[in-house]
Amino acid sequence: xxxxxxxxxxxxxxxxxxxxxxxxxxxxxxxxxxxxxxxxxxxxxxxxxxxxxxxxxxxxxxxxxxxxxxxxxxxxxxxxxxxxxxxxxxxxxxxxxxxxxxxxxxxxxxxxxxxxxxxxxxxxxxxxxxxxxxxxxxx
Amino acid sequence: xxxxxxxxxxxxxxxxxxxxxxxxxxxxxxxxxxxxxxxxxxxxxxxxxxxxxxxxxxxxxxxxxxxxxxxxxxxxxxxxxxxxxxxxxxxxxxxxxxxxxxxxxxxxxxxxxxxxxxxxxxxxxxxxxxxxxxxxxxxxxxxxxxxxxxxxxxxxxxxxxxxxxxxxxxxxxxxxxxxxxxxxxxxxxxxxxxxxxxxxxxxxxxxxxxxxxxxxxxxxxxxxxxxxxxxxxxxxxxxxxxxxxxxxxxxxxxxxxxxxxxxxxxxxxxxxxxxxxxxxxxxxxxxxxxxxxxxxxxxxxxxxxxxxxxxxxxxxxxxxxxxxxxxxxxxxxxxxxxxxxxxxxxxxxxxxxxxxxxxxxxxxxxxxxxxxxxxxxxxxxxxxxxxxxxxxxxxxxxxxxxxxxxxxxxxxxxxxxxxxxxxxxxxxxxxxxxxxxxxxxxxxxxxxxxxxxxxxxxxxxxxxxxxxxxxxxxxxxxxxxxxxxxxxxxxxxxxxxxxxxxxxxxxxxxxxxxxxxxxxxxxxxxxxxxxxxxxxxxxxxxxxxxxxxxxxxxxxxxxxxxxxxx
Numbered sequence: 087x088x089x090x091x092x093x094x095x096x097x098x099x100x101x102x103x104x105x106x107x108x109x110x111x112x113x114x115x116x117x118x119x120x121x122x123x124x125x126x127x128x129x130x131x132x133x134x135x136x137x138x139x140x141x142x143x144x145x146x147x148x149x150x151x152x153x154x155x156x157x158x159x160x161x162x163x164x165x166x167x168x169x170x171x172x173x174x175x176x177x178x179x180x181x182x183x184x185x186x187x188x189x190x191x192x193x194x195x196x197x198x199x200x201x202x203x204x205x206x207x208x209x210x211x212x213x214x215x216x217x218x219x220x221x222x223x224x225x
Numbered sequence: 226x227x228x229x230x231x232x233x234x235x236x237x238x239x240x241x242x243x244x245x246x247x248x249x250x251x252x253x254x255x256x257x258x259x260x261x262x263x264x265x266x267x268x269x270x271x272x273x274x275x276x277x278x279x280x281x282x283x284x285x286x287x288x289x290x291x292x293x294x295x296x297x298x299x300x301x302x303x304x305x306x307x308x309x310x311x312x313x314x315x316x317x318x319x320x321x322x323x324x325x326x327x328x329x330x331x332x333x334x335x336x337x338x339x340x341x342x343x344x345x346x347x348x349x350x351x352x353x354x355x356x357x358x359x360x361x362x363x364x365x366x367x368x369x370x371x372x373x374x375x376x377x378x379x380x381x382x383x384x385x386x387x388x389x390x391x392x393x394x395x396x397x398x399x400x401x402x403x404x405x406x407x408x409x410x411x412x413x414x415x416x417x418x419x420x421x422x423x424x425x426x427x428x429x430x431x432x433x434x435x436x437x438x439x440x441x442x443x444x445x446x447x448x449x450x451x452x453x454x455x456x457x458x459x460x461x462x463x464x465x466x467x468x469x470x471x472x473x474x475x476x477x478x479x480x481x482x483x484x485x486x487x488x489x490x491x492x493x494x495x496x497x498x499x500x501x502x503x504x505x506x507x508x509x510x511x512x513x514x515x516x517x518x519x520x521x522x523x524x525x526x527x528x529x530x531x532x533x534x535x536x537x538x539x540x541x542x543x544x545x546x547x548x549x550x551x552x553x554x555x556x557x558x559x560x561x562x563x564x565x566x567x568x569x570x571x572x573x574x575x576x577x578x579x580x581x582x583x584x585x586x587x588x589x590x591x592x593x594x595x596x597x598x599x600x601x602x603x604x605x606x607x608x609x610x611x612x613x614x615x616x617x618x619x620x621x622x623x624x625x626x627x628x629x630x631x632x633x634x635x636x637x638x639x640x641x642x643x644x645x646x647x648x649x650x651x652x653x654x655x656x657x658x659x660x661x662x663x664x665x666x667x668x669x670x671x672x673x674x675x676x677x678x679x680x681x682x683x684x685x686x687x688x689x690x691x692x693x694x695x696x697x698x699x700x701x702x703x704x705x706x707x708x709x710x711x712x713x714x715x716x717x718x719x720x721x722x723x724x725x726x727x728x729x730x731x732x733x734x735x736x737x738x739x740x741x742x743x744x745x746x747x748x749x750x751x752x753x754x755x756x757x758x759x760x761x762x763x764x765x766x767x768x769x770x771x772x773x774x775x776x777x778x779x780x781x782x783x784x785x786x787x788x789x790x791x
Contacts, residue, residue, distance in 0.1 A: 139480045140701045143466040149436045149478070187436065195724075217702050220690045221467040221754060 116163050116170035116199075123161045123174065123201055124209045133210025134160065136200035145192045145218035153185035154202030154210055160186065161203075166196030194218050260326055260581045266358050271571035272561025273451030274500060275363040277356055280371025280528035281550035281648070283405075284381035284389050286592045288345035288579035289650035289665070291551045292615040293533070295333045298720060298791045299510070301698030308509050308532035308547060319535050330553065330576045331533055337613045337653045343578060347552030349392050350584035350592055351577045355555045356396055357585060363559075365450045369457060370398045371528030371548070372506045375417075376405035377648045379664035380599055385409050388595035390417055395588050398423050400446055403430075404462035404469075404506045404529060405648075408670045411474035415441055426459020426504060428489045433478040444489050453500055453562045456493035458522075460486070460505040462529055464704035470671050472756040481511065481701055483518050490521040499565040502526065509547055510700035516540035523567055524558065531617065531647045535574045546572070551650060553577055603661040608772040610658055612780040616649035616666060619695065621710050621783045624649055624666050628751075628764065629712025630780075631771030636676050636761070638749035639733060640684070640714045645691070645707030658772055660765075667751075667765045674751045674767050675759035682742040685728060688716070693724035714740065714785070721790030734785060 134154035142148045152160045152175070162172040175186040184202075192198075195217045202210035299309025310318050312334050321327045329339035330346060359366050374393060375386030386409050393401075400423055406414050418425040418441075428444035431437060438444060445458040463481045465474070490501055503522050505512050508529040516525060517540060525545045533549030537558075544567075548556040554574050561569040596603060616622040621629075625643045632641035649666035652658065679687075687709070694705045708718075717730040731740035740746070751764040761767075772778065 137484065141464060141467060141480075141704050143464075143471065143478055143480070151436075219467060219694060219704060220687060221464075221704070 116165045116167075119163055119170045120161075120199065120201065123159075123203070125207070127203065127207040127209040129201075129209045129211050131211055133157075133204070134200050134202040134212050136162065136198060136212050136214045138198055138214050138216050141217045141219055142192060145194070147189045148192050148216060149187065149189050150198065151185065151187040152200050152202075153183070155184055156204060157184040157202040157210070158205055159203040160184065161201050162190070163199045163201075164190065164192060164196060165199060167191070167193050172198070192216055192218050260578060262354075262582050265575055265578065265581060266355065268359075268362070268557055268559075268573055269571055270362055271559035272569055274453050274455065274560045274562050275359060275366035275450075276502065276524065276526070276556075276558040276560070277359055277366050277368045278371065278526045278546055278548045278556040278558065279352060279368070279552070279554075280506075280526070280548050281373040281531050282349070282370075282389070282552050283373055283377030283550065283648040284375060284386070284668070285347055285378060285551045285650065285665070286349050286380070286388065286392060286595065288348035288351065288577075289551055289553075290336075290340050290345055290653060291347070291553055292333050292336045292613070292617060292651040293331060294618040296619045296788070297532075298619055298696070300696050300720065303510055303513065303700070304791075307534050307538055308530065326576065326578065327535070330578075331535065333615075336615070336651070340651075340653055344580040346579055347577050348579045348584060349396065349552055350589035351579050351582040352552055352555055353396055353585035353588040354582050355575055355577065359557050363451075367400075367448060367450060367455065367457070368396065368398045369502070369504045369526055370401035371504060371526055372402045372406060372461065373404045373528065373550075373648070374401065374406065376408060376669055377665065379603055379661050379668055380595055382664060382668040382670075383599055384595070385413055386417065390421075391595060392588065392591055394422065395591055399448065400424050400426050400457050400459065400504055402426050402459040402461050402504050402506050402528075404465060405669070407461075407465055407474045407477075408469050409473075410670070411476055414474070418442070426457065427461035427479075428458055428486055429463060429479050429482045430461050431478040431480070431482075433476055436478065438485070439477060445493055447493070447496070447498070451562075454497050455500045455502060456496075456498035457502045457504050458486070458489050458493065460503060460507055462506040463511070468705045468754075470754040470756070470758070473670070481507070481515070483515055486515065487519045487521075490519060494521055500524075500560065500562050500567070505529075508700070508703070509545070510703065512545055513538070513540055514700045516543040516545065524560070526556075529647075533574060537570075537572050544570070548574065550648070603659065605660045606657045607660060607663060607769055608658045608776050608778060610652055610656055610778040611654055612778060613651065613654055614656075614658075614778070615651040617647055617707075619645075619707050620786050620788065623780050623783075624651075625710035626712065626780050626783050627771075627778060628667070628768055629710060631768040632674065632749040632751070633713050634774075635767045635771050636674060636749035637747070638676060638713070639735070639746045640679075640748045641712035642687075642748060642750035643710040643712070644752045645695070645705065645709050647706050658778065660769065663765050663768055663772070667763075667768065669752070671752055671754070671758045672763040672765065673753070673759040674749060674761035674764050675753055676747065676749045676761060678745045679748045680742065681731065681740040681744050681746065684714070684740065684746065684748070685731060685742070688728050688731075689725050692718060692720070692727045696720040696727065697724070711786070715787075716785070717787040717789065719790040720788065730787070732785075
């Protein structure tokens with residue numbers, strides 16, 4: 087059986103629904119949220135891809151996708167949101183691909199951080215900036 | 226300012242890469258100081274493939290005056306690089322003579338005086354003559370339309386783009402891509418595209434709900450020309466749902482999507498493409514950046530930013546072509562493609578001097594047929610102008626000053642805002658202003674004027690946001706047109722600063738007092754992208770009333786915006 091992108095997206099959305107917990111986070115304390123995920127693992131740039139639009143078409147629903155081959159978990163944090171946790175994907179040993187997609191709400195122009203936890207506890211990291219604009223006045 | 230020699234070495238590097246290939250026809254033409262149709266069409270046929278590029282016609286079926294920008298700032302790495310070169314610098318860079326036909330076609334200097342001598346430019350019947358002549362030389366030439374074709378005139382407005390579709394079909398394009406087309410509504414776009422004999426392309430047109438490529442528009446098309454397998458990939462304007470009303474095309478998401486672009490390039494290469502052409506509506510700076518991030522594109526036919534460059538710009542191995550707007554130019558690009566590589570080329574940005582190039586009789590007749598039902602409305606004279614009326618440029622043009630003045634007086638406002646559209650042809654001092662002229666600068670599908678209260682803080686927030694969409698040093702973060710035009714208020718702008726810090730000295734002109742963050746002002750504007758638009762009258766009614774009241778338009782030079790940091 088071949089999974090289509092739509093199927094994986096639905097699965098990803100399911101995962102997102104489970105893990106989008108309203109964690110009690112201190113305002114602006116996105117570093118704390120990241121530390122809770124990385125658990126002191128060595129953080130290295132790369133090993134994970136985060137795809138997001140350069141400019142959000144609608145800051146209320148910004149499509150993002152992550153992929154980190156071999157990861158056991160991937161988490162995304164929005165550094166400028168009141169609650170920085172965006173999504174955490176957990177992958178079992180039988181997972182066909184370590185990737186997922188969801189949509190998130192962004193309070194304004196900010197960086198999105200994605201972390202991939204590898205089986206040895208090391209952490210892959212990438213950061214992507216997403217601009218949220220009022221718009222209008224086009225060309 | 227970089228010298229012409231540096232520019233040639235840095236960006237064109239034509240002779241080094243391509244041997245005896247040809248650029249620079251323009252300077253020779255300029256030296257002769259005479260224009261004939263044969264001269265304009267003169268071209269040394271080269272290689273085995275011909276591309277014909279026309280873009281951003283903005284529904285201009287007939288010849289127009291179109292003044293090129295005086296201020297066209299490039300930010301960051303592209304500061305001072307073409308196309309961010311204007312006036313005398315532009316003439317120096319390309320070796321053109323002041324006062325020559327080329328100076329008139331490509332720069333703003335002495336525009337009205339030169340326009341009286343050299344006449345209007347464009348007209349799709351003249352473009353047809355040029356295209357037919359190229360096809361006579363190379364019958365299987367590819368004609369590629371970069372979009373912004375179906376919007377920008379009264380007849381396009383009245384027929385929802387049908388006039389343009391009918392005339393363009395007579396020119397027989399091989400593909401097109403899109404921007405303002407979608408402001409006709411996605412249903413209308415699909416209806417038209419379904420009836421075209423050629424594909425509407427856009428690799429970045431995605432299904433919004435599923436975030437995957439839509440099946441309604443193809444990403445690319447293959448052509449076999451001169452024994453060469455050519456792939457043309459389309460790129461629609463990336464920021465349509467932000468810059469224009471997204472509710473008019475709710476099914477689609479756009480975006481730059483350069484990783485998907487790379488997938489498409491790899492896919493067509495894998496299918497045997499020997500020449501990969503990107504038909505783009507990204508805008509020149511976005512295309513220039515994309516050429517550094519996506520490998521394997523041979524030629525980018527740029528659009529959106531209305532730049533006209535008489536020579537290609539090289540970015541690595543990718544050749545960028547800029548063919549202007551409003552039907553003023555048609556580009557012919559001949560390529561010698563062998564063993565999957567460009568071995569040589571010849572390029573000409575053909576200026577469509579309407580008094581020199583004979584109109585194609587069939588297309589002229591077809592254009593007249595499109596206009597006939599509206600001729601009385603089109604030709605009605607609303608007033609005259611003593612001032613040169615133009616729009617194009619990063620800050621206020623006189624057409625927008627006129628629109629802002631109309632908004633302030635007709636809508637009883639303190640301050641007026643008018644979008645920084647790049648479309649909209651020019652008028653010369655002494656010209657009548659007809660309703661057609663007014664629609665050429667206002668004709669679009671969300672024209673209603675709004676009148677609302679805004680605090681000084683909100684005004685600053687809006688202007689800072691728009692400024693960042695034009696002056697962010699990263700072209701991928703530049704989403705819109707030129708700077709929003711402002712009436713009734715002056716300001717200073719340091720374009721080199723960050724968002725939130727660019728604007729200072731915001732002043733209410735009628736009192737000379739500083740704009741206060743907490744104070745409320747009456748602001749009139751138009752072209753709201755909010756769902757449903759505004760409930761006021763269409764802007765053309767507002768401006769028509771103003772022109773009729775004034776009789777003769779006289780505009781003082783607008784010195785209310787002070788620009789630094791460029």
